[in-house]
Amino acid sequence: MERKPIRNTILASLTIGALALTALPASANRPVDTVKEPVETHCVVTVVDDTDGVLTTGPETCFDTEKEVDAYINGGGRTGMSVARSGSNTIGRHYKNTGYVGSSITIIGTTCAGGVWWPTGSWNNNIESSRHYCGGSPTRFYDSSSCSGNNKPIYSQKSSLGWMNNKTSCVRYG
Numbered sequence: 001m002e003r004k005p006i007r008n009t010i011l012a013s014l015t016i017g018a019l020a021l022t023a024l025p026a027s028a029n030r031p032v033d034t035v036k037e038p039v040e041t042h043c044v045v046t047v048v049d050d051t052d053g054v055l056t057t058g059p060e061t062c063f064d065t066e067k068e069v070d071a072y073i074n075g076g077g078r079t080g081m082s083v084a085r086s087g088s089n090t091i092g093r094h095y096k097n098t099g100y101v102g103s104s105i106t107i108i109g110t111t112c113a114g115g116v117w118w119p120t121g122s123w124n125n126n127i128e129s130s131r132h133y134c135g136g137s138p139t140r141f142y143d144s145s146s147c148s149g150n151n152k153p154i155y156s157q158k159s160s161l162g163w164m165n166n167k168t169s170c171v172r173y174g
Contacts, residue, residue, distance in 0.1 A: 040103050042069045045117075047091070047109030055115040055173075057107070069106055091173050092117075092139055093131040098160040100129050107173075112137055114174035116147055128165045131157050137174040145169040 041062045049056040063069050073090060091109050096102040107117055112134035119127065132139050138153040141164050151172075152164040161168070 040064070042066050042104045042106075044069055044072060044106045044108060047107065047115070050109065050111070050113075050115045053115050055107070055109065055117045057117065060105070066104060069104070073106070073108055090133045091115075092133060092171065094119075094123070094127045094171070095129045096123075096126055098128045098165070100131065100157075100159060102128075107171075112174050115172070117171045117173070118145060119168060119171065124169055125166050127168045127171075128161060129159050130154060130161065134174055139174075140172045141168040142170040142172070143167040147172050 042065060043060040043062040045057040045060050047055045048058050061072065063072065089108065089110065089112070091107045091112055093104055093106040095104045103122075105119075105123055109115070114137075119125075127141065130139065130141070132154050136155070138155050140147075140151045140153045141161055142149065142151045143164065144150070147170040152161055154161075
Protein backbone atom coordinates (compact mmCIF):
# COMPACT_ATOMS: atom_id res chain seq x y z
CA MET A 1 0.00 0.00 0.00
CA GLU A 2 1.64 3.20 -1.25
CA ARG A 3 0.61 6.46 0.50
CA LYS A 4 3.32 8.79 -0.76
CA PRO A 5 1.23 10.47 -3.51
CA ILE A 6 -1.50 11.50 -1.04
CA ARG A 7 1.07 12.62 1.51
CA ASN A 8 2.94 14.63 -1.13
CA THR A 9 -0.31 16.21 -2.32
CA ILE A 10 -1.24 17.26 1.22
CA LEU A 11 2.24 18.67 1.88
CA ALA A 12 2.21 20.56 -1.41
CA SER A 13 -1.22 22.05 -0.60
CA LEU A 14 -0.11 23.16 2.85
CA THR A 15 3.07 24.71 1.46
CA ILE A 16 1.17 26.64 -1.21
CA GLY A 17 -1.37 27.84 1.36
CA ALA A 18 1.36 29.03 3.72
CA LEU A 19 3.11 30.90 0.91
CA ALA A 20 -0.15 32.57 -0.11
CA LEU A 21 -0.78 33.79 3.44
CA THR A 22 2.69 35.31 3.77
CA ALA A 23 2.22 37.13 0.46
CA LEU A 24 -0.92 38.98 1.66
CA PRO A 25 -0.47 42.69 2.38
CA ALA A 26 -0.51 43.75 6.05
CA SER A 27 -3.83 45.54 5.49
CA ALA A 28 -5.52 42.20 4.79
CA ASN A 29 -4.84 41.19 8.39
CA ARG A 30 -6.73 44.22 9.84
CA PRO A 31 -10.23 43.74 11.21
CA VAL A 32 -12.95 44.68 8.73
CA ASP A 33 -14.56 47.16 11.14
CA THR A 34 -11.48 49.40 11.44
CA VAL A 35 -12.58 52.93 10.48
CA LYS A 36 -10.18 55.74 9.74
CA GLU A 37 -10.80 58.78 11.93
CA PRO A 38 -12.04 61.82 9.98
CA VAL A 39 -9.64 64.73 9.70
CA GLU A 40 -10.62 67.85 11.65
CA THR A 41 -10.46 71.15 9.83
CA HIS A 42 -10.94 74.63 11.24
CA CYS A 43 -11.94 77.17 8.61
CA VAL A 44 -12.52 80.91 8.42
CA VAL A 45 -14.84 82.70 6.02
CA THR A 46 -14.63 86.46 5.75
CA VAL A 47 -17.69 88.58 5.02
CA VAL A 48 -16.78 90.65 1.96
CA ASP A 49 -20.17 92.35 1.56
CA ASP A 50 -23.34 92.60 3.62
CA THR A 51 -25.69 94.34 1.19
CA ASP A 52 -29.39 93.96 2.02
CA GLY A 53 -28.66 91.75 5.04
CA VAL A 54 -27.09 88.96 3.03
CA LEU A 55 -23.54 88.06 4.01
CA THR A 56 -21.44 87.48 0.93
CA THR A 57 -18.35 85.59 2.00
CA GLY A 58 -15.02 84.85 0.44
CA PRO A 59 -13.59 81.36 0.12
CA GLU A 60 -12.85 79.24 3.18
CA THR A 61 -9.31 79.44 4.54
CA CYS A 62 -8.67 76.30 6.55
CA PHE A 63 -6.19 75.27 9.23
CA ASP A 64 -5.44 72.21 11.37
CA THR A 65 -6.27 73.87 14.72
CA GLU A 66 -8.47 76.59 16.22
CA LYS A 67 -5.31 78.22 17.57
CA GLU A 68 -4.16 78.78 13.96
CA VAL A 69 -7.60 80.24 13.12
CA ASP A 70 -7.31 82.69 16.02
CA ALA A 71 -3.78 83.70 14.93
CA TYR A 72 -5.05 84.27 11.37
CA ILE A 73 -7.97 86.41 12.59
CA ASN A 74 -5.66 88.45 14.82
CA GLY A 75 -3.33 89.30 11.94
CA GLY A 76 -1.02 86.30 11.88
CA GLY A 77 -1.24 83.17 9.86
CA ARG A 78 0.78 80.87 7.67
CA THR A 79 3.60 82.27 5.59
CA GLY A 80 2.35 83.42 2.22
CA MET A 81 -1.30 83.66 3.29
CA SER A 82 -3.13 86.94 3.45
CA VAL A 83 -4.32 87.98 6.88
CA ALA A 84 -7.96 88.55 7.70
CA ARG A 85 -9.50 91.84 6.63
CA SER A 86 -8.47 94.74 8.86
CA GLY A 87 -11.07 95.60 11.50
CA SER A 88 -12.77 92.21 11.33
CA ASN A 89 -14.54 90.72 14.30
CA THR A 90 -15.64 87.17 14.94
CA ILE A 91 -19.38 86.97 14.30
CA GLY A 92 -19.86 83.27 15.02
CA ARG A 93 -18.00 79.98 15.34
CA HIS A 94 -19.87 76.78 14.63
CA TYR A 95 -18.89 73.15 15.25
CA LYS A 96 -19.83 69.83 13.70
CA ASN A 97 -20.09 68.17 17.13
CA THR A 98 -21.64 69.01 20.47
CA GLY A 99 -19.39 70.46 23.16
CA TYR A 100 -17.46 72.73 20.76
CA VAL A 101 -15.39 69.86 19.35
CA GLY A 102 -14.71 68.54 15.89
CA SER A 103 -14.32 70.65 12.79
CA SER A 104 -15.24 74.32 13.08
CA ILE A 105 -16.07 77.24 10.84
CA THR A 106 -15.62 80.84 11.97
CA ILE A 107 -17.48 83.70 10.31
CA ILE A 108 -15.67 87.05 10.53
CA GLY A 109 -16.80 90.49 9.42
CA THR A 110 -16.88 94.12 10.47
CA THR A 111 -20.20 94.05 12.33
CA CYS A 112 -22.81 91.95 14.10
CA ALA A 113 -25.52 94.36 12.93
CA GLY A 114 -27.28 91.61 11.04
CA GLY A 115 -26.96 89.37 8.11
CA VAL A 116 -27.63 85.89 6.84
CA TRP A 117 -25.10 83.14 6.21
CA TRP A 118 -26.05 79.99 4.32
CA PRO A 119 -23.95 77.00 5.34
CA THR A 120 -22.62 75.35 2.20
CA GLY A 121 -20.97 72.05 1.40
CA SER A 122 -20.34 69.84 4.40
CA TRP A 123 -21.70 72.54 6.75
CA ASN A 124 -25.29 72.46 5.47
CA ASN A 125 -27.34 70.52 8.04
CA ASN A 126 -24.17 69.69 9.99
CA ILE A 127 -23.88 72.12 12.94
CA GLU A 128 -24.29 70.86 16.52
CA SER A 129 -22.78 73.58 18.75
CA SER A 130 -21.96 77.25 18.43
CA ARG A 131 -20.12 80.13 20.06
CA HIS A 132 -22.04 83.42 19.99
CA TYR A 133 -20.11 86.70 19.59
CA CYS A 134 -22.84 89.25 18.84
CA GLY A 135 -23.65 90.51 22.35
CA GLY A 136 -27.37 90.97 23.04
CA SER A 137 -28.44 90.28 19.46
CA PRO A 138 -29.38 86.63 18.94
CA THR A 139 -27.94 84.26 16.42
CA ARG A 140 -30.80 82.23 14.93
CA PHE A 141 -30.42 78.80 13.37
CA TYR A 142 -33.13 77.86 10.83
CA ASP A 143 -34.01 74.47 9.40
CA SER A 144 -35.12 76.22 6.20
CA SER A 145 -32.78 77.74 3.62
CA SER A 146 -35.18 80.71 3.38
CA CYS A 147 -34.45 81.66 7.03
CA SER A 148 -38.11 81.29 7.94
CA GLY A 149 -40.14 78.95 10.08
CA ASN A 150 -38.69 76.89 12.92
CA ASN A 151 -35.55 78.38 14.42
CA LYS A 152 -33.34 78.13 17.48
CA PRO A 153 -32.16 81.52 18.82
CA ILE A 154 -29.04 81.63 21.00
CA TYR A 155 -27.83 84.55 23.10
CA SER A 156 -24.71 82.90 24.48
CA GLN A 157 -22.51 79.87 23.83
CA LYS A 158 -24.47 76.65 23.20
CA SER A 159 -22.69 73.33 23.57
CA SER A 160 -25.65 71.69 21.82
CA LEU A 161 -28.32 73.12 19.55
CA GLY A 162 -30.65 70.39 20.83
CA TRP A 163 -33.50 69.70 18.44
CA MET A 164 -31.70 71.80 15.77
CA ASN A 165 -28.57 69.60 15.74
CA ASN A 166 -27.69 68.81 12.11
CA LYS A 167 -30.70 70.73 10.73
CA THR A 168 -29.29 74.21 10.07
CA SER A 169 -29.61 75.50 6.50
CA CYS A 170 -29.56 79.21 7.35
CA VAL A 171 -27.99 81.31 10.13
CA ARG A 172 -29.14 84.89 10.87
CA TYR A 173 -26.84 87.06 12.97
CA GLY A 174 -28.19 90.07 14.90
